[in-house]
Amino acid sequence: MTRSGNIHRTTAGAAAALGLCAALAGPAAAAPGPGPTPGGAVAGKTEHCVVHLEDHGKRTCHAGFREAVEDATGGRVTDAPDDPGKAMADPNVLDRIGATDGPRLGPIVLSIEFEHIRFGGSSISFTGTHECQSGTANPEFSYEDLNRVGWNDRISSYRLFANCLANHYENPAWNGVQTGYQATTEYIGDLMNDRTSSLRWS
Numbered sequence: 001m002t003r004s005g006n007i008h009r010t011t012a013g014a015a016a017a018l019g020l021c022a023a024l025a026g027p028a029a030a031a032p033g034p035g036p037t038p039g040g041a042v043a044g045k046t047e048h049c050v051v052h053l054e055d056h057g058k059r060t061c062h063a064g065f066r067e068a069v070e071d072a073t074g075g076r077v078t079d080a081p082d083d084p085g086k087a088m089a090d091p092n093v094l095d096r097i098g099a100t101d102g103p104r105l106g107p108i109v110l111s112i113e114f115e116h117i118r119f120g121g122s123s124i125s126f127t128g129t130h131e132c133q134s135g136t137a138n139p140e141f142s143y144e145d146l147n148r149v150g151w152n153d154r155i156s157s158y159r160l161f162a163n164c165l166a167n168h169y170e171n172p173a174w175n176g177v178q179t180g181y182q183a184t185t186e187y188i189g190d191l192m193n194d195r196t197s198s199l200r201w202s
């Protein structure tokens with residue numbers, strides 16, 4: 001199947017959305033603070049945000065992980081454990097978050113990125129229009145600068161969904177050191193821990 005139309009449209013949409021996000025960024029995005037050490041104590045409250053790439057990069061944040069999962073899945077999954085680590089260890093919950101077909105599906109969850117190792121601390125979920133299918137030569141979704149959502153140099157672990165792999169880049173606009181396209185990991189590794197500034201999914 002051909003998917004290039006979607007690829008280009010989505011990438012452009014995500015890029016266009018960044019300006020919007022910057023304009024709308026509230027207090028929640030203003031103070032990411034120094035990157036916490038893996039597994040370390042969280043300075044301040046945890047927060048669980050969702051960036052809807054399928055909706056011009058619209059970002060919403062929640063105090064609880066359960067609410068964030070409900071948001072990211074378009075209301076499909078309303079009963080995820082509020083403890084992200086517990087949720088990410090529950091195969092049934094993971095299956096439902098990662099569903100990519102069904103009636104009135106809504107947003108597709110691409111990945112959930114976490115502040116700490118082992119899916120701990122605050123989180124930011126990215127959603128898109130479809131599951132990843134094209135291999136890694138042509139990234140299907142991208143996010144140019146995590147500064148705009150208060151997530152620069154914070155990511156320590158992530159869980160991928162929807163057949164996607166993610167590439168994590170040291171600098172905005174997909175520059176600098178990168179992880180290469182990787183599946184779920186409970187630790188991003190010493191090279192890129194607390195260094196990610198932009199993302200691609202494919």
Ligand SMILES: [Ca+2]
Binds near residue numbers: 038115117153156194
């Ligand atoms: Ca971190």
Ligand SMILES: [Ca+2]
Binds near residue numbers: 153169172194196197
């Ligand atoms: Ca960086």
